[in-house]
Structures are given as structure tokens and as C-alpha cells.
Amino acid sequence: MTEQSPASPRRVSKGERTRARILDSATELFSRSGFYAVSLRDIAAHAGLTHAGLLHHFPGKEDLLIKVLGRRDRDDARLLFGPEAAASPEGVLRTTVGFVSRNMRTPGLVGLYVKISGEAVDPEHPAHAYFVDRYRVLREQLSGALTTLFAQADPPLEHDPDLVARQLLALMDGLQTQWLLEPDAVDMYAAVVTFLRQLGLDLDLDLSPRHELADLPAGGT
Amino acid sequence: MTEQSPASPRRVSKGERTRARILDSATELFSRSGFYAVSLRDIAAHAGLTHAGLLHHFPGKEDLLIKVLGRRDRDDARLLFGPEAAASPEGVLRTTVGFVSRNMRTPGLVGLYVKISGEAVDPEHPAHAYFVDRYRVLREQLSGALTTLFAQADPPLEHDPDLVARQLLALMDGLQTQWLLEPDAVDMYAAVVTFLRQLGLDLDLDLSPRHELADLPAGGT
Structure with a gap:
């Protein structure tokens, strides 16, 4: 990031489109069968490339997996760690709950x-460190928001914010x-909203998820 | 079961010992690498048998997986659905919480x-139906116990027992x-006991898991 010249224009090259197509194929095949049961050859064939053609863009299956996981997380992080979230602990919780309703539309x-x-x-799995980091980051962000929300409640709520973030x-x-x-x-959304209410947090969230959909990417039911 | 003569004596045959050894090997290898990444040949080699020798005892890898999962569940079910549990909704919850502290000693x-x-x-996975059934059975047992505990509380607790069982x-x-x-x-035990307290259920459970250990099989730390 810091090494990139600020003057360099942003354009989507053919290579980037191919990379995006490979990531789409990898996402679909990993979603269907997990990491171990899918080969690079499967992904290349699905993306309409040769094995060598795929290797030109991604050095290996591990790298591809991390990129697939990271692509979605980057979108989510923009919402969860954006300026609005920083200004509002309610925003962090509402966005998190919004992910649950969004997820109910993307089972794959x-x-x-x-x-x-x-x-x-x-520990040997290529995505192990990725998941350890992911939980740490999410836990810290949620714990921070919960600390404020518990203290602001009237009367203040006596929960442990870090434990509740894990829960x-x-x-x-x-x-x-x-x-x-x-x-x-299973209504995941209702179960999560109810958990927050059980804690004494009422974020003015409807038990029906419809109201959250418009706020998130991949919108539309 | 019904066809077995009540007079037939119970003895552990060589075949049964071999089957137990195969199940031990399968448990260890599946625990390490998951279902897909382990072959029947791996399991046979680990148990000191030929591939054909293993097939003499178990028709295939799917069958072996279901037997591995079922062996532990049978032990747990004896505690969770035994006469003591039926007599005491507190017993069902205490046993469930006890599983959490037992699990903290069996990471594999x-x-x-x-x-x-x-x-x-x-849906194509050989253990799919097994897990669907497992959650249904556990949910029903927990939901029944929670219904009684919520009603017995003073004042009665207004939670939805089925939703809380899922949670x-x-x-x-x-x-x-x-x-x-x-x-x-992560202290799984503290997080679960705290969840029950957040609901207003105080089952006289210590936040330290030590007190639960003696009540369950696979005892000893």
C-alpha cells in the first residue's frame, strides 16, 4: 500500500478479471466440498483455465483459500470497522446482527x-492462522462496543464484555x-437478537430480519 | 436385539476386540484429519490389519464413521437420558454442562x-442424517428440561425453551x-455456566469446572 504511487491510475486489467473468475470458482468449489476434497485442477477446469494458467495467477491452493476467505472479510470489515462503527457501539452490534440476516441468504x-x-x-491447516486472527479481531471489536453499551445501560449491566463477545x-x-x-x-436471526435481549440490551432490533437487509451488501432477498 | 436369545451368554470375542481396535484407530485418524482425508487403508494400517481384514469387520468408511460417532454418543446418552435425568431437569442441565468440562480434557x-x-x-455426507437426528434429540431433551426449570423459577422465567435449547x-x-x-x-465451561446465569438460571454451578469432573466417564484430568 505505502509503496504504491498515489498517481497510478486504477484500472481493471484482464489479469484481474481472470483472478476474480478463479476466486469465484474456488469459492463455489470450496463451498461445496471443503478445502481438502478440491484440487487446483478442479478449480482451473471450473474457471476454464489450464492448471498452468491458474498457477500463473495463484501460487497454490493454500494461497487461493486465504484469498477466498479474505475477499468476503474485507467487505464485512468495511462495515464493521468503518467510521460509522467507530462512532457508534450500537452500529457495531447492529452490523454484526445484520451479518446474520445476510448469511441466511448465502448458504453456500x-x-x-x-x-x-x-x-x-x-494447527497444520493453511487457514489456521487466518482463523485465529479473525476471531481475535472480531472479539476485540465486539468487546469494545459491548463495554460501552453495558456501561451506558441504565442501570449499568454487569456482564463481562470479553466473555459476552466470545459467547x-x-x-x-x-x-x-x-x-x-x-x-x-432454525431462525438464526431470532436466536441472536433474543440473546442480546436476554443480556438486557435492547437495540431496537425487530425479531424479523427484513429490516436489516437493506443496510448490507449483497442486498435483495 | 429382540431376536437375541436371552439365554446367550455375553462374552468379548476376538472379533469384538479387533472391531474395538479398528474403532480406536478410526477415531484417532478422523480426529486428526477429518473424514475425507483419511482412507480405509490408512485405518487398516494403523490398526495393524490388511485392507481386506478391515473390510471383514466394517463394510466401508461411512459405516466406520457412524460407529465412531455413535460410540461416544452412547456413553453420553446413558447419562443424559438415564433415569436420574428423567427425574430431574436440573440433572439434564448439570450433565450437559458436565460434558463441556469433560470435553476440555479430550481435544482430539x-x-x-x-x-x-x-x-x-x-446433505450428501454420510454423517448428515446422523447430525440432523443428534441435534433434534438433544434439543428435545434440553427443551423439556428448560420448560420445567423456567416454570419452576420464582418468578417464572419468560424464555422460549426451544429457542434457548438451540442457543x-x-x-x-x-x-x-x-x-x-x-x-x-477460551474457558468453554465458564462461558456456558455464565449463559445459564444470564438467563436467570442458577443451578449452583461453580464457575470452575473441577467440581463436575468426578460425575462423568473418562474421568481423571
């Missing part, structure tokens, strides 16, 4: 996270497994 | 569940992922 990507995070508990992330993850197993039987 | 098996449940959200299972699952990624940074 949710499946990818569930599969890959399951594999990645193994909230765990709840969201665990609900995804149940939801993917039985989509019609 | 916890890793197996996290990996396999992640893979098994795919509790999700919380336990999601905490496992965070704990496997960063064992020293």
Missing part, C-alpha cells in the same frame, strides 16, 4: 466457513451448523 | 466433532471452534 458461503473453520482447528461469536457459529443441517427449522 | 474427540459436523452440513447447543459448538484455535484463551 456459510457452508464454506463452517467447513473450512472446522478443518482449520488443526456471541460462538452462538453465531453454532447456529450456522444447525441452520445448514435444517434450514427451515 | 472435540476436533473430530468439529471437523465432521462441518463436513456433514452437506445452548450453538454456544457449546461455537465455543469448541474458538477453544481448539486458542485453547488457553
